[in-house]
Structures are given as structure tokens and as C-alpha cells.
Amino acid sequence: MMESPVPHEPPIYRRIADRLRQAILAGDLRDGDRLPGENALMSEYGIARATARQALAVLINEGLAVPKRGSGVYVRRFRPIRRHGSRRLSREQWGAGRAIWDSDAGGRPYTVDDLTITLEPAADEAKRVLDCDEVWVRRRRYSVDGRPVQLAASHFPAPLVRDTSIVLPDTGPGGVYARLRDLGHAPAHFTEEVRARMPAPEEAEQLGLPAGTPVIVVCRAAYAAGGTAVELNKMIMDAASYVLQYDFDA
Amino acid sequence: MMESPVPHEPPIYRRIADRLRQAILAGDLRDGDRLPGENALMSEYGIARATARQALAVLINEGLAVPKRGSGVYVRRFRPIRRHGSRRLSREQWGAGRAIWDSDAGGRPYTVDDLTITLEPAADEAKRVLDCDEVWVRRRRYSVDGRPVQLAASHFPAPLVRDTSIVLPDTGPGGVYARLRDLGHAPAHFTEEVRARMPAPEEAEQLGLPAGTPVIVVCRAAYAAGGTAVELNKMIMDAASYVLQYDFDA
Known part of the structure; x- marks a missing residue:
């Protein structure tokens, strides 16, 4: 029986994605809103560009956001x-x-x-x-x-x-x-x-x-x-x- | 009532993919075999490179083939x-x-x-x-x-x-x-x-x-x-x- 001493901690890009998802699902970010960009996430969380990109990719893969070429990533809210x-x-x-x-x-x-x-x-x-x-x-x-x-x-x-x-x-x-x-x-x-x-x-x-x-x-x-x-x-x-x-x- | 005069004809890349899939499922092409490359498909069917690529992409998407970087596309037979x-x-x-x-x-x-x-x-x-x-x-x-x-x-x-x-x-x-x-x-x-x-x-x-x-x-x-x-x-x-x-x- 392996009891974990600390709660299972997901990687940082997951936690950022979780926070953004919550904002979308709570309605703080709405359909058509622009998500924080890679640069904003990098300076807010002190992370590398690849990590910021991963966080945004999670929401894109889940169908909650859509990238627009050269302009950023936008909320694409559609109740499944x-x-x-x-x-x-x-x-x-x-x-x-x-x-x-x-x-x-x-x-x-x-x-x-x-x-x-x-x-x-x-x-x-x-x-x-x-x-x-x-x-x-x-x-x-x-x-x-x-x-x-x-x-x-x-x-x-x-x-x-x-x-x-x-x-x-x-x-x-x-x-x-x-x-x-x-x-x-x-x-x-x-x-x-x-x-x-x-x-x-x-x-x-x-x-x-x-x-x-x-x-x-x-x-x-x-x-x-x-x-x-x-x-x-x-x-x-x-x-x-x-x-x-x-x-x-x- | 719209009766089609000719059988519904799928696009050429689909038909090539169908033929390759049949060869895989029939066992003529086996696990690890190399599929015909883009050049071979282009000359055999008189098609553009993009079309040949599409045909191979169908089999990759279906999980029947896997691309190996710089070497071609290989049969990846796994009974689902x-x-x-x-x-x-x-x-x-x-x-x-x-x-x-x-x-x-x-x-x-x-x-x-x-x-x-x-x-x-x-x-x-x-x-x-x-x-x-x-x-x-x-x-x-x-x-x-x-x-x-x-x-x-x-x-x-x-x-x-x-x-x-x-x-x-x-x-x-x-x-x-x-x-x-x-x-x-x-x-x-x-x-x-x-x-x-x-x-x-x-x-x-x-x-x-x-x-x-x-x-x-x-x-x-x-x-x-x-x-x-x-x-x-x-x-x-x-x-x-x-x-x-x-x-x-x-």
C-alpha cells in the first residue's frame, strides 16, 4: 500500500490549463474572448515558451479554444x-x-x-x-x-x-x-x-x-x-x- | 428521389487507400512491410504528390501504417x-x-x-x-x-x-x-x-x-x-x- 505523502501534483502546464478551463467554464472568459498569450503566461508563471504553449494546447485539444493564425488563442465555447x-x-x-x-x-x-x-x-x-x-x-x-x-x-x-x-x-x-x-x-x-x-x-x-x-x-x-x-x-x-x-x- | 446515374465514386486518394488497406487486411502486406512511397504512387496512378500523401495519410490515421522519419511508411498491423x-x-x-x-x-x-x-x-x-x-x-x-x-x-x-x-x-x-x-x-x-x-x-x-x-x-x-x-x-x-x-x- 503506497500512501503518497503529498497530493498528486500535475505538471505546471496542466495546472495553468486547469485554471484557464475553470475561468471558461465559470463564464469569466467567454465565447470569442482572447486567452492570455504565450508571452503573458511566461511572465505570469515564470515558465518557458514551450510550457506556455503546452498549456494552451490542452484547451485547444479539448475543443474549448481555437488558435487564429498570427492573432492568438480564443475561447470557443460550445456546450458538448x-x-x-x-x-x-x-x-x-x-x-x-x-x-x-x-x-x-x-x-x-x-x-x-x-x-x-x-x-x-x-x-x-x-x-x-x-x-x-x-x-x-x-x-x-x-x-x-x-x-x-x-x-x-x-x-x-x-x-x-x-x-x-x-x-x-x-x-x-x-x-x-x-x-x-x-x-x-x-x-x-x-x-x-x-x-x-x-x-x-x-x-x-x-x-x-x-x-x-x-x-x-x-x-x-x-x-x-x-x-x-x-x-x-x-x-x-x-x-x-x-x-x-x-x-x-x- | 435522386437516383445516382453512376455509383458514388470516392476521390482517387481514397481509392488508393482502399486498395492498400485491402492488401494489408488480406495479408499481402504484412506487419513491418514498407508501403509504396509517394514517388511510386505518383508514377503508378499519375497523381500529384499531395494526393499520394493523402492516400498514405488515410492509412496512418486509421492506425494501419506508421511513418518513419526519412524512411517511408510502414505497415503497423495490430488487430484492434x-x-x-x-x-x-x-x-x-x-x-x-x-x-x-x-x-x-x-x-x-x-x-x-x-x-x-x-x-x-x-x-x-x-x-x-x-x-x-x-x-x-x-x-x-x-x-x-x-x-x-x-x-x-x-x-x-x-x-x-x-x-x-x-x-x-x-x-x-x-x-x-x-x-x-x-x-x-x-x-x-x-x-x-x-x-x-x-x-x-x-x-x-x-x-x-x-x-x-x-x-x-x-x-x-x-x-x-x-x-x-x-x-x-x-x-x-x-x-x-x-x-x-x-x-x-x-
Whole structure:
């Protein structure tokens, strides 16, 4: 049993970052405010430039600040979207005709744009999971508070959804899951795979990501009661905009 | 309904990356093999250097390849760890005296090092979740197939675990959850919060991460049947080494 004589002390750049973060979260520093620069931190704390840079990098990496070339580092306050893995997809949600995003955005204004709906040959993963050669794909971009946060591409087996409003821009009340239910294929079970990586250039562009911001990639398969896969949705999320929450029992 | 006349064609750098990825996954290119360089890709496909670089960057970002300074890009084949959010924490696992990591690593050899066990004042999140002023913290690093993949810091309310083997290096069969059960506080419910960000310098060093590899941060709270929080575990994972899987019903 090793009892530490002094409290575990984080390195100095961490403590500076902690102090700045507290100021941001307490509202003392607000969206668009300029953070103290490297020179200011160096003289205030008596530290090297590399250390000051590290402190600022912590906040940039956490998505709380953004560097502007030649001008400094600015607060970029955006309350992360808390995405509840299971609650948001419960039958009560889409069964009652509500959009899943009304739950996600927590009452904040959101928009959907760049919607395309295409018939395509099924690529590797969609082919394997959905067990078909052709898929209808709904691609779109979500923004919350005017900020792009997610690219999504829902894949459906072509034979299942042709001639339904799943392939129309307006899918009706409750969205695609309510329509799958109308077809007798209500989603009963979901599997989400979560990964993180750096964005591809076109993903960074579509999401407007500052350099050094990773993306969270969620790949979700929806299964009907009999075990038939009815949807494969690939989502690319701005990692700085999201907290994914999952609840489960032991 | 917009039917695309031709299959959705990804940009050329994506197609090159797809071809190289297939060669890696099929075993035609193996761990430690050198990938075709920028010059080779430029002449083979008649593309610009920036495009060749983008193709290689895709594989680097996916954790399938790693650049070595001045020498090229090499295959870095590591089968990602598939971490089942719920199954791995089921009572059958720790209740039977098994280590949770036996399930995680899927039979692959894993090691734990850098174990420290310290008594500390509870910081922000631990204080709030565990509702106490002092915590015992178990910090350690996990490696699979000789590669560091995760840093974990389990926080326990000090009054609850003092004088138990939870504060000893060897926690006994079934680990800390079996010991919490012995205390009458068996974990019954878990909440996991998942985030992704770039690593702090010391995290990158401890995990041996190549530049440009993000980390997945999982913060898990464990609750006993009465709703008491009994553990807060903060895990930092090499994003290129992990797929997190969560299963749930509609």
C-alpha cells in the first residue's frame, strides 16, 4: 500500500490549463474572448515558451479554444452534445412520431443540410451487415447552434425500402424507424461500434474542423425482432462537440 | 428521389487507400512491410504528390501504417481490441473470479505495469460523482501483444475501501468489483461517457503514440444497487487500438 505523502501534483502546464478551463467554464472568459498569450503566461508563471504553449494546447485539444493564425488563442465555447446511446433510440421516441435529434440537441436549434438520397452498390461493410448487393443511402449533415457537428450516412437494403418514404427527403413523423415499423421491420436491437481517428480532408472541410481535432466514428446496425439487419448508419462526429453516454447493468 | 446515374465514386486518394488497406487486411502486406512511397504512387496512378500523401495519410490515421522519419511508411498491423461495453462488466465475469481484461484481450497476452495506489484529495469530477473528499486511486497501464494501449485510473471513496485489498497491488480473484461485492456494494449499474481528443504530451509518451493519433477517453461510474457511486474509472485509450462496442434494445 503506497500512501503518497503529498497530493498528486500535475505538471505546471496542466495546472495553468486547469485554471484557464475553470475561468471558461465559470463564464469569466467567454465565447470569442482572447486567452492570455504565450508571452503573458511566461511572465505570469515564470515558465518557458514551450510550457506556455503546452498549456494552451490542452484547451485547444479539448475543443474549448481555437488558435487564429498570427492573432492568438480564443475561447470557443460550445456546450458538448450529450448523446445517450440507448435512451435516444427507444421506441417511445420514434414510436411517438418524434425526431431522434429533438432528443439529441436537448432543445437547442439544429439544422440538417446537404441531404442526398442515392441508390448504390453495397460496399464492404454495408454488404456484409445488410446482406444485399444494393443499398439506398441517406447522407446528410447536422448542425447545432449553427455549428456543423455530424455527417451521417444511413444505409438501407434496397429491396426492403424501395417505394417507401425512406427514399424521400421527408420521411414523415418518427422518421425512418417509424417507417421501418410500418413495413413490419421495427428496429428492436442496436449495436454501436465507436472509433476515433483524425478526419479525412473532406470530412474536416464539411465539419469545419480546426487543425488537430479528431472525429468520433460511430457505426450503428439496427436489427428487427427476427434478427434481420434493417439499417447501417455511419456517423462522423466532431469529437470536440460530443460526449457519448451509454448506461447498462452489471 | 435522386437516383445516382453512376455509383458514388470516392476521390482517387481514397481509392488508393482502399486498395492498400485491402492488401494489408488480406495479408499481402504484412506487419513491418514498407508501403509504396509517394514517388511510386505518383508514377503508378499519375497523381500529384499531395494526393499520394493523402492516400498514405488515410492509412496512418486509421492506425494501419506508421511513418518513419526519412524512411517511408510502414505497415503497423495490430488487430484492434474489441471492447464490449456491457458484456465485459457482467456479473458472470467478475462474479466467477475472472479478470475483466481476460475478456477484453480476447485471449491475447496482456500485461499491466506502472501500477501506483495513492490516497488523494478528490478532484472535481471524482468529488462530485463519488461524493467524498478523499479517494484511493489505482493507476496502471495495460499493454496487449506488447503494445501499450490504455492508461486507467480507478477512483474509490476512501471511507469505503480503506483496510480492503482494493488498496493492495493484488486485489484477489474477480478484482475490485468482487471486493466491492464482499463489502455489500456490488456494482449493479454502469454509466460510460466516451470522448475523443488529442493526447497530452505525457499521455502520448506513456502510450508510445505516433504523432497524429488521438485518444479515446472513457469515464465510467459504477453504482451499487442502492444508487451509491462506488467507483469512477478514467481510461485513456490509444484510438488506433480500440473499437468500443455497445449493444442495446429499442
